[in-house]
Amino acid sequence: MGVSVAIAGNWRTVVGFPYNVSCRQGDGLRRQYARAAHLRAVIIADPHVRNIPQQEKQPMIRAFLFDMDGTLIDSEILWVEAVEMALRDRRIAVTREEALDIVYGISWDEIYEIIACRYPGVFEDMQAMYADLQPRFLALRDSHDVLIPGSIALLKRLSKDYPVAIVSGSFEKDVAHGVRLMGVEPYIRFFLSGDHYAPGKPNPACYRMAAERLGLPPDACLAFEDSEAGIRAAKDAGMYCVALARPDRPWQDVSRADWALEDLNDFTPEAYAQRQGDPGQM
Incomplete structure (x- = not known):
C-alpha cells in the first residue's frame, strides 16, 4: 500500500514499505534486504568484463x-550531505551511513516516507522537506565539480x-x-x-x-x-x-x-x- 501526498499542487503516490509496518520493523526489513542483495551482488574483476547473466533475447536497440x-x-552524494545538515540543524544526530541509507538510490517519495517515519514532525510534508533541502544542495553543488x-x-x-x-x-x-x-x-x-x-x-x-x-x-x-x-x-x-x-x-x-x-x-x-x-x- 502507499499514500498520496500533494507536491506543488500535484498528487503523487508514495511507494515503499506498507504503513502497517513500524519504523523499527521497516528499518529491519531494509537491512535484511540489503544483506540479501549483497549476497546476490556482482563481483567485478575487470571494468570491461562482467559476470552478469545475458538476456536470452538479443537486443535491437533503437x-x-x-x-x-x-x-x-x-549529485546524489550532495543530497546525502544536504539531509545530514538539515537533520543536524534540528539537533538530530545522524551518521553518514544513516544518511546514505535514507537518500542514496532512493526516490524522493520514499526519502520523505523514511524521514517522516524515523523522525516524525521534522518536515510538515514533502514540499516543506524539498524547500529546506534544495538551497543546501545548491550551495554544495556550486562548490563542487x-x-x-x-x-x-x-x-x-x-x-x-x-x-x-x-x-x-x-x-x-x-x-x-x-x-x-x-x-x-x-x-x-x-x-x-x-x-x-x-x-x-x-x-x-x-x-x-x-x-x-x-x-x-x-x-x-x-x-x-x-x-x-x-x-x-x-x-x-x-x-x-x-x-x-x-x-x-x-x-x-x-x-x-x-x-x-x-x-x-x-x-x-x-x-x-x-x-x-x-x-x-x-
Whole structure:
C-alpha cells in the first residue's frame, strides 16, 4: 500500500514499505534486504568484463535513456550531505551511513516516507522537506565539480546516431538546471522529471512513458542507471539496462543490469551487441 501526498499542487503516490509496518520493523526489513542483495551482488574483476547473466533475447536497440543524478551528474552524494545538515540543524544526530541509507538510490517519495517515519514532525510534508533541502544542495553543488565526464561524453556520442533522452526522479527545475549545466540540451529529445510521472522509481512508469514518447516498444530501448531502484524501473519496464558502478561511490545492487561499467565512456553499441551475442544487430 502507499499514500498520496500533494507536491506543488500535484498528487503523487508514495511507494515503499506498507504503513502497517513500524519504523523499527521497516528499518529491519531494509537491512535484511540489503544483506540479501549483497549476497546476490556482482563481483567485478575487470571494468570491461562482467559476470552478469545475458538476456536470452538479443537486443535491437533503437534509443538510449539516461538517469541523471549519479549517472550524468555526481549529485546524489550532495543530497546525502544536504539531509545530514538539515537533520543536524534540528539537533538530530545522524551518521553518514544513516544518511546514505535514507537518500542514496532512493526516490524522493520514499526519502520523505523514511524521514517522516524515523523522525516524525521534522518536515510538515514533502514540499516543506524539498524547500529546506534544495538551497543546501545548491550551495554544495556550486562548490563542487559534479559533472561525470565519461557519461556526458557517451550521451553526446550516442545522440549522433540514436534518439537520446533523460529520465530522472528529480524535480523539473533541478533536471532543467542539470541539462543546462551539462550543455546537453541540443543532444536530447526530451527529459522526464519526477513531476511528470508517478509513482517514482523503482516503479517502471517513468521508462514506459519515455518509450511511449519515443514511439518505441520498451525492448527497443536501453537505459543507463547507477542505482538499484533505477535498474529495477528500467528492467521492469521491459528495457535493457547498463549500470554505472563507480568504485568510489556507495555500493548498489546492479545484478539485474545487463552490463556494469565503472565508466560509461567505455560503452559502445557494437561492444554491447557483441556481448549479447549478435554484433550485427545495432
